[in-house]
Amino acid sequence: MQQWHFHPVVRLLAQRIGLGLLTLWVISLLIFVGIQLLPGDLADAVLGQSATPETVAAFRHELKLDLPPHIRYLHWLSGAVEGDFGRSLANQRPVAELIGWRFGNSLFLAGVTALIAVPLAVVLGLMAALYRNTLFDKLISTSTLSVISFPEFFVAYILIALFSVQLPFFPSIASITPDMGLGQKLYAVFLPCLTLALVVTAHMMRQTRAAIINILASAYIEMANLKGLKRMRIVVLHAFPNALSPVINVIALNLAYLVVGVVIVEVVFVYPGLGQLLVDSVAKRDIPVVQASGLIFATTYVLLNLLADILSILCNPRLRSPR
Incomplete structure (x- = not known):
């Protein structure tokens, strides 16, 4: 069976790139988890206490807050890979355009x-x-x-x-x-x-x-x-x-x-x-x-x-x- 022999530089570069991608994945997970651990409910904080339950429910559905955390994480990560970070809650502009x-x-x-x-x-x-x-x-x-x-x-x-x-x-x-x-x-x-x-x-x-x-x-x-x-x-x-x-x-x-x-x-x-x-x-x-x-x-x-x-x-x- 043929064995592949890579130049030491190629092997080291591949290892560094792999570790870099792994580090980015871990960081993305930490960012998402850290945001979820913030105290209070995001919908209540944004809409205020005077918002009706129907408005809060519609807002949570719009932000996909009613989905399980792992589904929300995968949706956010896949969008981030494609360059789609969603819309700003402050002015409804695309986040990518804002950033x-x-x-x-x-x-x-x-x-x-x-x-x-x-x-x-x-x-x-x-x-x-x-x-x-x-x-x-x-x-x-x-x-x-x-x-x-x-x-x-x-x-x-x-x-x-x-x-x-x-x-x-x-x-x-x-x-x-x-x-x-x-x-x-x-x-x-x-x-x-x-x-x-x-x-x-x-x-x-x-x-x-x-x-x-x-x-x-x-x-x-x-x-x-x-x-x-x-x-x-x-x-x-x-x-x-x-x-x-x-x-x-x-x-x-x-x-x-x-x-x-x-x-x-x-x-x-x-x-x-x-x-x-x-x-x-x-x-x-x-x-x-x-x-x-x-x-x-x-x-x-x-x-x-x-x-x-x-x-x-x-x-x-x-x-x-x-x-």
Whole structure:
């Protein structure tokens, strides 16, 4: 009987993709169960106490609340796979239409932040490793550790106090509309981007520095030192390429944090993103929007983690070549 032999990379990628799909299924189950465990009856909460029993019954039938939980879950999951998340209870608009522009705004905020934070973090990490234990390294390490110690909303309020109140350079409310130009949008999102960039750059810089320093302890680096190569050449041309796997992993994980972790920053700056929509929908008990937003955030996080695994595998020579 013929046996199939797969390349180690293909086998590992298949395992990661399978685990990612399994994780998404578990998350969808947790989201649905968590919504069902909310106190009170959804129909009574939405319609109010003055609603007649007939109205409540019709509303429950419309939302399929009269069906068994497992039937409702399968119906919701199959619709979500097809891109149909139902209709919002607040305004009766399709949830997919309601979420589309908001999610695009969140991706725009995360993308602009990534364009600032990733190059800055990699350069600072390289410089800190190059000048290890110097005043520059200690200053950068202390500064990044201080930024990490503060929660995002605290950093956001400090920036608002500095650049919107004391020095009114930028707006404290990051309001954007579809008809705004790119320059206007960048000006509006400067403070939320700066807030996220400070936190994310600190994380990525410290991990980049640690990965490069770990590589610098290798035997081939010691051989390069004995040959008399300049330290800049050793770090940039020898250490950094071999530290790419953990660095790429850290960057991808922080990008996942950017997309998912924008909720607090969006609320502080009243930014019209998916995080702000999620908070508003929770307050209104708009369950279809809450479920869809949670699933989209979870899917984005899992996909970016999967991308981190794939890039780490492809950057690792031991996994790229057969054993």
